[in-house]
Amino acid sequence: xxxxSWNVNSLKARMEHVQAWLESAKPDVLAMQEIKMESHLFPxxxxxxLGYHCLANGQKTYNGVAIIAKTPMQDVITQIPNFADEQRxxxxxxxxxxxxxxxxxxxxxxxxxEKYQYKLNWLEALQRWLEDEAARYxxxxxxxxxxxxPDDRDVHDPEAWHESVLCSTAERNAYKRLLDLGLxxxxxxxxxxxxxxxWWDYRQAAFRRNLGLRIDLVLISQALRGQLKAAxxxxxxxxxxxxxxxxxxxxxx
Numbered sequence: 591x592x593x594x595s596w597n598v599n600s601l602k603a604r605m606e607h608v609q610a611w612l613e614s615a616k617p618d619v620l621a622m623q624e625i626k627m628e629s630h631l632f633p634x635x636x637x638x639x640l641g642y643h644c645l646a647n648g649q650k651t652y653n654g655v656a657i658i659a660k661t662p663m664q665d666v667i668t669q670i671p672n673f674a675d676e677q678r679x680x681x682x683x684x685x686x687x688x689x690x691x692x693x694x695x696x697x698x699x700x701x702x703x704e705k706y707q708y709k710l711n712w713l714e715a716l717q718r719w720l721e722d723e724a725a726r727y728x729x730x731x732x733x734x735x736x737x738x739x740p741d742d743r744d745v746h747d748p749e750a751w752h753e754s755v756l757c758s759t760a761e762r763n764a765y766k767r768l769l770d771l772g773l774x775x776x777x778x779x780x781x782x783x784x785x786x787x788x789w790w791d792y793r794q795a796a797f798r799r800n801l802g803l804r805i806d807l808v809l810i811s812q813a814l815r816g817q818l819k820a821a822x823x824x825x826x827x828x829x830x831x832x833x834x835x836x837x838x839x840x841x842x843x
Contacts (some may be wrong), residue, residue, distance in 0.1 A: 591843050593619040593690070594805055595733040597789075597836035601625040601635045601656070604834055605633060611827055611838060614639055618660045620838075621683060621692035623735045625654035632656060655692045655734070659685045671722075680716075682723070685760075689727030690711035691720070693734035698755045704823040706755060709737075713764040717771070724771050730811040732773060735789075735836065737805055738765045740775065743784030744804035756803060773809040776821040776841040788823050798827055808841045817843040 594617040598604045601622065612620065625648050626631070632646035647668045651695055657663065657676060663683035682691040687825035693716070698709035724730055724823050738761045742748035751757040768774070777786075787802025796802065810818065820842040828837045 591619070591688075591732065592617045592840060593731055593808065594838050595692070595735075595808060596842035597623040597694070597735040599624050599626075599834040599835060599836065601627055602771070603832070607634070607674060607830055607833065609627055609636065609640065611824070612642075612815050614840050615805070615824065615838070615840070618839060619688075620658050621681075621690065622656045622658075623692070623694035624656075626651055627654060627657050629654075633673055635690055636800070638668060642829050643683060645683055647678045647681045649676075652711075653678045655679060655681040655694050657681055657685075657690060657692050658786055659683075659690075661686055663774040666713060670712075670715045670719050672718075673712070675712070678808075681713075682685050689704060689723060689730045689731045691723065691730070691734075693732065693736065695735060695737040697737050698761070701753065701755050701758050704786070709786070710760060710764060713761075713768075717764070720768060721771055722772075724773075724811060726811040727817075728811060729800070730773070731808065731814070731841075732768070732810075733808040733839075733841075735805060736765065736807050738762060739803045739805055740765055740778075740807070743782075744786070744829075746787065746801045746803070751803075762807075763827055767783055771804060772812045774812065776808045776811045776818055777804075777811050777839070779818055779822070780821050787837075790822065790828065806839045810841065811842075814843060819843060 696709035788806035
């Protein structure tokens with residue numbers, strides 16, 4: 591089974607890109623972030639025509655997550671339990687024998703800002719929820735735009751990004767606490783090398799110069815470790831006309 595994640599940075603703007611990538615990459619499951627549309631506007635029929643079932647948890651203009659899958663989805667959750675939040679950033683569903691949780695983690699804007707504190711609070715609530723989910727669902731996949739570069743291998747210039755948002759100690763510690771729940775970074779299970787990224791700024795020819803961060807992740811539970819066959823980042827869509835600033839990331843079980 592091939593499971594992928596992609597921050598599409600507006601599904602309305604990138605729909606043709608997503609359709610083209612689905613036809614070439616053929617994932618069984620695709621989790622999307624920043625769809626930037628209300629749920630009732632999600633182009634369900636277009637994805638159904640490609641053989642996918644659909645779930646969307648969207649909002650106007652900002653945020654929004656969605657999952658499409660070749661098989662039906664059940665036991666849907668659209669918000670972190672016991673955490674008041676109007677932003678649409680999470681979507682969980684059971685797909686076959688897998689529990690899949692799609693995340694668009696808060697950016698945080700700047701270390702020390704109110705949005706940064708909101709991010710840390712959000713991550714704390716996420717940890718509590720994932721602890722419960724991991725106990726209920728041994729075959730767990732948690733994927734999405736984490737807005738955290740796990741370590742310096744995932745940063746094109748660690749010195750320049752040192753203690754900046756996405757790379758700060760507090761954020762990385764929060765991420766490590768998620769791994770402590772028994773989750774594994776599927777990409778790092780297979781590749782220890784640095785310099786491979788999933789996001790590049792639109793400015794300063796960042797993609798051409800490979801000035802990026804690896805912030806789009808697919809985490810899998812220990813129970814799935816033996817099923818891990820391959821994991822990667824598909825840079826090709828980032829080369830297309832008017833692309834998302836993120837590339838799709840994927841894992842094959």
